[in-house]
Amino acid sequence: MTRVFDEDLSAGFGTRAIHAGQRPEPLAGAIMTPVYLTSTYVQEGLGVNKGYEYARGKNPTREAFERNVATLENGRHGFAFASGLAALDSIMKLFRAGDHIVCGENVYGGTFRLFDKILQHMGLSFSYVDTRDPQRVADTITPATRAVLVETPTNPLMRLTDIAAVAEIAHRRDALLIVDNTFASPYFQRPLELGADIVFHSTTKYLNGHSDMIGGCVVVRDDELGARLAFIHNAAGAVAGPFDAWLALRGTKTLHLRMRQHDANGREIAKWLAEKVGHENVYYIGLPTHPQYELAKRQMSGFGGMISVELGSRDKAAHLLERVRIFSLAESLGGVESLISQPAGMTHASVPPERRAALGLSDGLVRLSCGVEDVQDLLADLEQAFEGMDGAGKGSKKAESKKAVTA
Numbered sequence: 001m002t003r004v005f006d007e008d009l010s011a012g013f014g015t016r017a018i019h020a021g022q023r024p025e026p027l028a029g030a031i032m033t034p035v036y037l038t039s040t041y042v043q044e045g046l047g048v049n050k051g052y053e054y055a056r057g058k059n060p061t062r063e064a065f066e067r068n069v070a071t072l073e074n075g076r077h078g079f080a081f082a083s084g085l086a087a088l089d090s091i092m093k094l095f096r097a098g099d100h101i102v103c104g105e106n107v108y109g110g111t112f113r114l115f116d117k118i119l120q121h122m123g124l125s126f127s128y129v130d131t132r133d134p135q136r137v138a139d140t141i142t143p144a145t146r147a148v149l150v151e152t153p154t155n156p157l158m159r160l161t162d163i164a165a166v167a168e169i170a171h172r173r174d175a176l177l178i179v180d181n182t183f184a185s186p187y188f189q190r191p192l193e194l195g196a197d198i199v200f201h202s203t204t205k206y207l208n209g210h211s212d213m214i215g216g217c218v219v220v221r222d223d224e225l226g227a228r229l230a231f232i233h234n235a236a237g238a239v240a241g242p243f244d245a246w247l248a249l250r251g252t253k254t255l256h257l258r259m260r261q262h263d264a265n266g267r268e269i270a271k272w273l274a275e276k277v278g279h280e281n282v283y284y285i286g287l288p289t290h291p292q293y294e295l296a297k298r299q300m301s302g303f304g305g306m307i308s309v310e311l312g313s314r315d316k317a318a319h320l321l322e323r324v325r326i327f328s329l330a331e332s333l334g335g336v337e338s339l340i341s342q343p344a345g346m347t348h349a350s351v352p353p354e355r356r357a358a359l360g361l362s363d364g365l366v367r368l369s370c371g372v373e374d375v376q377d378l379l380a381d382l383e384q385a386f387e388g389m390d391g392a393g394k395g396s397k398k399a400e401s402k403k404a405v406t407a
């Protein structure tokens, strides 16, 4: 099991981001951790080795990344996985048939799909609740509940959960609190400091930050929980490959710099959008008009670059998505480049339409992942893409036939 280097925990965030978990390589003193491309390690004698036996269990590149992220989350033990969903799937292996999980109702579509289409059939049961209200969580916990899982901020509706309040509720009933911290990143929010037991990420997003790999990670503080996860990590084997771990480790070195710029751009773009379409149609936790702005300020140190905008119809969403030039129409988020998507038809297509409607996740909702380009270029791009939107879809044969196909 990979444990942080305790001395790394005394440094500031930027210093941790650059150095934590890494020491000069012993052969030549390389300052960058090498990519250990090996499946096995030569043993000196029967039962005598350097602590490495087989690379599913341990890889030095992966360990450096695991220590780095665990230090950034102010945790103790880190585990790197092949994807965010692989990380979540392995967390769920802590539980047994008959166990019940309370889950936030607006989680990433793939999280819902994993629970609803796979794990439910293996005997776990899930209740989906609006975790903005901690009392709703308390009311949903049963004697079989073993964990509460929240994503905060949520994808894509930017709803928040009071992590400290829900941690207390979960612990009172002997349940673990699991937090998906992908949207905030540890630069802006550290759930373990607020009482969560397990934090996980799609490292595909902000932690790596360059849209060139898929990965996940899990961080905990508790040694016993760490040992159970270490067992699952090796036994189920959904581990990160060394090259992906190396890419992500290079990414985290600039996490603090990137997050500051995502946040600065996010604030400006959200303000501009609120003037364009009305603040009630802009979901950005850094707008004082966001209903949970006070909670955002309390449990986060910044707001980031994720914004959703309600445009009112699929045609208007398509108008914007098809005209942007710097924003790219693509799934995913958290990279240095700006992306734009329509969650209902893309990232959340696996959520049944009636569930999407109940949540307020409409066909006219557009999600922006504001990158770190010059903000005036991003604003100019949106300005030109919004032009003529009011007429979008009116009487257009193309729009009508598109509607028919969707239906």
Ligand SMILES: Cc1ncc(COP(=O)(O)O)c(C=O)c1O
Pocket (backbone or CB within 6 Å): 083, 084, 085, 086, 108, 110, 111, 151, 155, 180, 182, 183, 201, 202, 203, 204, 214, 215, 216, 332, 347
């Ligand atoms: C909030 C959140 N959690 C988890 C995941 C799953 O991560 P991955 O795509 O790396 O499996 C995603 C992917 O978009 C996500 O947005």
